[in-house]
Amino acid sequence: MGKRVLVIGSGAREHAIGTTLLRGDSVDEVICAPGNPGMALDGIRPADLDVADHAALVEGCRTLGVDWVFVGPEQPLIEGLVDDLTAAGIPAFGPTRAAARIEGSKDFAKGLMARHGIPTAAYASFDDPDAARTYVKDHGAPIVIKADGLAGGKGVTVAASEDQALRALDDIFVGRHFGRAGDKVVIEDLLEGQECSLMCFVRGDRVWPMPLSQDHKPAYDGDRGPNTGGMGAYSPVPQFGPAIVQEALETIVKPVAAAMVDEGFPFTGVLYTGLMITASGPRVVEFNARMGDPETEVVLPALTSDLGAGIMALMSGGEPRFTWEAGRSRICVVLAADGYPQAPRLGSPVPLVGAAEDLHPFYAGVADVEGLGTPGFTAVSGRTLVIEASGKDIPAARDRAYSVIDGLDTDGLFYRHDIGFRALG
Template identity: 40%
Template sequence: MKVLLIGGGGREHALAYKIAQSKKVTALYCAPGNAGIEEYAVCVPIGVMEFEKLADFAVKESIDLTVVGPDDPLVGGITDVFLERGLRVFGPKKNAAIIEGSKAFSKDLMKKYHIPTAAFETFRSAEAAYTYLETCSYPVVLKADGLAFGKGVLICNTKEEAADGVKLIMEDKQFGHSGDVLVIEEFMTGREVSILAFCDGTDIAVMTSAQDHKRALDGDQGLNTGGMGTFSPSPFYTEEINSYCMEHIYKPTMAAMKEEGRSFTGILFTGLMLTKDGPKVVEYNARFGDPEAQVVLPRLKNDIIEVFESCIDGHLTDSKLEFEDNAAVCVVLASEGYPLSYEKGFIIEGLEELKGEEGVFAFHAGTDKENGKIVTAGGRVLGITAIGNNLKEARANAYEAVERVKFPNKYRRSDIGKAIDEV
């Protein structure tokens, strides 16, 4: 079968790697792709938001299945466009992708259906938000309602910081129209865990756990980013916790979306906080996490195309997910200055040395090709992922590989997976 993958980041590189392993796939295309994805797919220069052009390409090339990677096209309704053209596509419809596209919607959904999450209030005017800040206990969390590249969340320790945050999001429009509505919620403490799951509109199949590192600097300091690294599995996510979450979070979420007329078919990403009062939802996403996909997908034993198809056809119960009994750690190599300003266009060295090395992957996030050389082209440049028999071994392998990849203004956190030392 012919497959079209939409996207061009590290998540899509990991997906391309996994899709290419399927015995069912005879040809793989990726739009727009990147310098690393070229190894597995024919890259097509069409942007992720050019829905009609993408659909035209799928029709012209007789694509059997399209897999949508990023959040923007899903929230924008690309699945609906493809379905209207009679094309087979994996990813939630627009009315279901709102679970990620609007934090106000998802918080209201959780409140209505009694799904555990942080206490919150929603605001549509800055003045009302400023007034509410007078009544808060600190710290508090401010969340821009819409998509913001994983950066629209501010943790504010004082009323003054929170007021500055309200101004930044609602008045200065740092995140554009995503800040037209603001969610202010209580600050939760505990271990964060990321859970990805396949969904077919009714049933849900949970994948192995992962833990992301959102902040730019060591010690979870600095600005929020799209993710600076991750590890899988999380030793803090036990079978007991999984059972609780299945009963009180995952299944109720699927049922709630169905009840609302928004049946969810695709990947549901649940960000959890393991609080002293039990697991609570931090946020939902409507697609694979980035960089969570880079540590979860290499450990998946199933043919991913078969699982995608079972979701589309409503037969997810026929698929039993299996994962390797090992561990993975991903360290993101970023451009110095990310997530703010940074320079691009630097030649990357050391990638050829890693290629083909068993258990080591250099997933391209922000790269390009110039004069036959791979160069930096984004804030997050590469996700260096390594497998090990256990988390400590995987972490050591990942950081050893990190040192072999070089480019000017290279930056990475030195403490990805450090929490596992506490286990």
């Protein structure tokens, strides 16, 4: 008999996780807390649970008869939800609070890499604004300014000039744009190359890689505009072959997993490595302690094995099995509310999209439209809907996605029209 699983989160990533779990025989039911109403289209039941109240969540798991929990977003991981669920006897998939520091503090992650010789950009960390400004003036530009803590994917400025870098420091330290996440900054040398995302299932010093993917952070076509949480992604990444992935595994992912074991906070969960593929090989841009969004929406649909069975084997110390389709490509495009990421204008209708064998909608920031006799959604946050499509290659997958999206009523929403452009040569 299949298990009942609770997925923590509310976005398109969690929608994709829940849908993938339900494809396998090991899981009969997926509940998502808090979830969103769009998930119900795939048989995922939203649950009105306060994920920040760990004691109440434990009781909710017991009331619902949950067999195990998949923690999707970073904030609950960093707040120790896995620790608290485990202490209550509820199996939970994700890193402990101590291991999740690899995402929760960029300074912590850079220090870990420095201690273990893991290739990344040279850096310095500051909690004093004047010292940070002096460093920028002495170092010059281009240079990268990062808020130390969680900033929803928006706390990074790639400064082309010294003035831009100093403005970014003022935004963090004076304007407090990122709150407590900006109590400290990490200033890095700029790495040149293409960024890619390598997500891996990890248990201790063992690593099971997923297909490589590449996302698009800037809001507008041509990589213009402010950085967002991600406007689309594609997988695999044809411009980088298996040798690059293997090099990243051997020089970065496996060593950092072993380092966390050595330092007393072993990692179990999904480790996301943001890579810059430079002329000298792969370098770490950042680590995340969970699956990426929107990368998950193009990677998990390519899984051909039972996700739930693999995760249960990981959690129990068994031998997990993860297999992936070959000869097919996937792309996803995010539909976001106008004004995102700075000031998304909420309340616009979000279109209903039907799933097909080569196309799937994953919903994010939506709520039910009140008073309608038929299903309908409205935007309640910046990213509202992700359309994922597949094809024999990136051009075919891209054509399939845009053939649907371009025919939707997207008044009040916007999307990039060039997702996957780097794969096209």
